[in-house]
Amino acid sequence: MPNSKNKSRRRHKVGQETGRNELVSRSLQSAQHCLEDQDYGTAYAHYLLVLNIAPELKNDVKETFQFTLLKWAEELDSLSRIQDLFDCYEHALELFPNDEVICNSMGEHLFRMGFRDEAAAYFYKAVKLNPDFLDAKENFYRVANWVVERWHFIMLNDSNRNLLYQKAIQKAALSGCKSALDIGTGTGILSMFARKAGVSSVYACELSKTMYELACEVLAANGFDEEIKLLHMKSLDIEIPKHIPERVSLVVTETVDSGLFGEGIVESLIHAWEHLLLPPKPNNAGVDAENYGRVIPAGAAIWGMAVECKEIRRHHRVGVKEIAGVYLPEELEFHSPTDASVTSEETLEPYTTEKLSRVPGGYKALTEHFQVFTVNFNNVQELKSFATRKPSKIDVTVIEEGIVDAIVVWFTLQLDDEHTISTSPSEDSCWEQAVYPVQGLLDYSVKSGDSVTMEISCQDCYIRIQKISIVPADYGMDDERNLREKNSEAELCSALASLQTASKRESTQQRCMVESTEIALLNNIPYHECFKAAIGKVLSSLSVHEQSQSMDVDRHSDAALARNQSKNSVTPDPLYVLDVSEGFSILPIIASKYGPVKAYSSVEKEQHQVALSLISEANRCPKEALEFWLSQLKDENMVLQRPKSDKLWSIIILDVIETSGLIQQDVMEKAAISRCLLHSGGKIFPQHVKMYGVLVESRALVLETEVQGTDPTLGFNIAPFINQFKVPFRIFLDLSTLPHVPLSKPVELMRLDLMNPYLNSCNREVKVKVCKTGHVTGIPFWYHVCLDEDTVLDTSSKSSHWKQAAVVLDKPIQVQSGDELVLCVQYLNSNISITVKQ
Structure with missing residues (x-):
């Protein structure tokens, strides 16, 4: 009996194996047929089945499976089936956890959807698996600039900054601080300073997944992985005793940007004082700080200065009225995103940043530096008052004649009562300065003795400098009184007329916000003059060629005489110009001024289209000469296509170079497509x-x-x-x-x-x-x-x-x-x- 049972089991096992092999064979055949029919979803399902029941075939079907996955993922992406897309990748990575192609493709989808941290992890893994995988390396390089910003390297190389923080933390430890929390730890260097200084309980938090994982590696390599508790979270989400056992006596942080408050230090410290820190030390307390809380840095002083700087000016103010024969209408005002008067939805930060010691052309100080305000990070009531504080006015005397281009801001970080870090433009440090460009004035020129006035406020975690104006030195105290005392009817009527004119001008102004690089482009006269010359050559050549062909045809036609007599009244077919350069561009208007031309712009923002239409009207271009191409397309990816089914482009303008200095992605692929869409004698710019x-x-x-x-x-x-x-x-x-x-x-x-x-x-x-x-x-x-x-x-x-x-x-x-x-x-x-x- 035992022998017959064993034979039965063997027969059953053989039967199972045979059935499995038949299922695998049929599924592989079905998958192949589906691929031939471009049914990638069904093919993917068949391959999943095969790999789950026959994992020994992984190496045999790996490349075909990769191809199927990538094609199916593209289809799911186009259908916005995002959850299904990621489910597919998760299944694929369970089967091929160390496949660099799948990791790289997963990272690409994550990056396109804005998940930079997660994308970086997959690109990084792909490069680790195959250092020669060029696509993954380039993807990793691109995303590395986002997830580990370049200032980390510059700041860690600033030994003076590191030393001052170390000394301040050592001093706090010696005075009795026994526990510390490092908010926004980055690489963990401040936490390690605290532990090495003798702080017995050290906690650190970091929100960025990439920086958190990097900090884990750093702490382990330096022997602190068991001594410093690292939390992957915002400090605002830390709870006691869930995440840390008790309130700490010290918070260390450098969550400050060039504008001081831009990384949310005020909000995080208010929360820390209310939930994570011991109470502040009373003024009459002794030296021992063990039972009291404190913050490093203890406070800061914010400084400002009005400057003249051509480089800042050309990136934030359009300084020309005419560009290569195209006139800009007076009612059109361009503003960069830093303009505080633009709606808050469009404004990310009210300032930009520059390292003034390296700004091209340098800068000139027009005023002495002045104190904007001070902040005590160890006073929670003062921190809370910033959100509700009324705007304050500052009046600064001009000491040098010039043009007011910006208010430059820096700060002195008071780590404690002994150690300070200055981000002044005169200091050799890792810091840039915050730049508040001056916009919207009728006259920016000043002379010695004039005053620059401004309004200072703190809103949405940003220091804002608004309502900047210039008061002439000869504008005395009596001027306003004298104006009020004028009571003649003629003068009153004149004043009312002036007010009405100003009001009318204000109501007819069309504001257009463009990026600072786009303003610099508008100010780049040689760029537009060169394009004007090149466009003119091509369009003139094509116009002459078409007229010549038309005359040849007419010469052999029965109706030649009649057409020749009426040729002046017949409108020739237009030449088609397509501008697909990125951002705001007036090149279509330059092109539209060359005879019968239909110029197509690829701008998509409504306010940019309105601005271009105003410029076109001001230059008396025919209304039909300017078209907005993306508005006519169902799919933006089809931007490179014929203007009409029977027409080709005379000129296609491509963006080849990014403003960053790198070559645009996919530009040669676009050039190859463009080449097929050109009229005989047409050109791609640049050639x-x-x-x-x-x-x-x-x-x-x-x-x-x-x-x-x-x-x-x-x-x-x-x-x-x-x-x-x-x-x-x-x-x-x-x-x-x-x-x-x-x-x-x-x-x-x-x-x-x-x-x-x-x-x-x-x-x-x-x-x-x-x-x-x-x-x-x-x-x-x-x-x-x-x-x-x-x-x-x-x-x-x-x-x-x-x-x-x-x-x-x-x-x-x-x-x-x-x-x-x-x-x-x-x-x-x-x-x-x-x-x-x-």
Whole structure:
């Protein structure tokens, strides 16, 4: 009997195996048929079944499964079936947890949906799994700038800043602080300062997933993973005793931005005093601080100064009335997003930031520096008052004649009664300054003795400087009284008329908010003059060609005579121009002034369309000459298509260079499509682009890219972990103010031909002769944007709205004058890499 049972089991097992194999075979066949029919969803389901019941086939079907997953994910994405999309990836990653292609694709979907932290984790994993996977590396570099912002590197390299924080924390520990909470810990350096200083219980919180995981690695590497409790959460969500056992005697934080309050320090400290900190020490208390709470930094003083700065001006005020023959109507006002008078929904921050010591063209102080206000972080009532405090007015005397372009703000961070950190533009520190551009005045000029008045408030966690005005020195106290005492009827009527005129002007003004880079573009006269010349050449040539063809046809036609007699009354077919450059652009209006032209703009914001329509009307362009292309498309992805079923474009204008200094993503793919949509004799602008570079020695580039060992971090091992997030490119550079020493002459690195995109070489070796002894640390690069052979735009020029970028070498290369280096330049999928072959 036992033998018969065993035989029965074996037969049953064989039967099961046979059935399984048949099911696998049928499912694979069905999956293949579905792929042929482009039914990716069903094919994906079949592959899931196969891989779950026959995991030994993973390697055999891996590539086909990847292809099916990516196609099905694209379809789900287009249908907005987001949950189904992520479910598919989760199932796929359960089967292939270490597949770099799946990880990278998952990251791409997450990034497009705004989940940058999560995307970074998948890109990072993909690069770790396959360091040669170029797509994942480029994706990781792109997202690394978001999730680990570049100021982390600059700040950690600021040894003076680190030392002052360490001394203040040591002093607090010596005075009796036994427990500490580090709010917004970042890499965990302040927490480690506290633990090393003798604080027995140290807690830290970090909201960013990427920074939290990085801090975990840093704490473990330095032996503090068991001694510092790290929480992945906002401090506002910390509860006692759920997350930490009791109130702490010390809070350390550097959740401040260049405008001091922009990272929410006021809100987080109010919450800390009410829920997480021991009560503040009374004025008459003794030295021992064990039973009292305190904050490092203890407070801050905010300082301001009115300045003249052409670079700030050209990014925030349109300073021209006419651009390449296009007149800007008086009733149209352009404003940058920092303008506090623009609706709050459109304004992210009321200031921008600049490192004034490196601003192109420099700046001139028009006033002495003045105190905006002070804040005591150890006084919760004072912190609460900021949200309800009425705006205060400040009146500052002008000491230098000039043009008021901005109010520049910095602060002195009072860590304790002994240690301070200043972010002044005159200090050599890691900090930038907050810049409040002045906008909306009729006259910005001042002379010595005049006054600049402003209103200071604190709203929505931001310090706001509003209602900036200029009061002339000769405007005396009696002027207002004299005006009030004028009672003649004629003068009263005149005053009323003036008020009505001003009111009318105010009501007819059309405000248009554009990005600061778009204002700089409007101020870039050479850019528009070059486009005007290049556009004119092409349209004139095509017009002559079409007229010639029309005359040839008429000459052989029975009705030739009649047509020739009436040709002046017949409107010729228009030439079609498409501008798909990003942001606000007046190039379609420049094009529409050349005879019978239909110019299509790709701007999509309603206020931008209104502004362009006003400009078009002011320049007496025919109403039908300007069209808004995206408004006519059902799918924005189809922006590159024929203007009409039987028509082609005469000119297509593409954005090739980002304002950051990098090449636009997918630009060569767009060029290839555009080439197929051009009328005979039509052109793509630009027609080609040349990339130039130079070898430099620049310590600034290195310090802004990676942390330099353990010296600046006072012995703590942080560099290897945060440097995993360094990127080989430094963007938004201005080569004219970058501290550097050129070690070679500029050389052409690469040429991209947009009219013949398939002829571009992906790899090139360039020999560069060294002309000065030193250490090569980077290769800044810029472009000559060639609209045609005679019309060239230089992205490194003073008037350029573009910035430059640089490749930063992993290790400096020592060179002697006369040496020759070979640069290997690779261009793949709109991404450039430059390596040095010695």
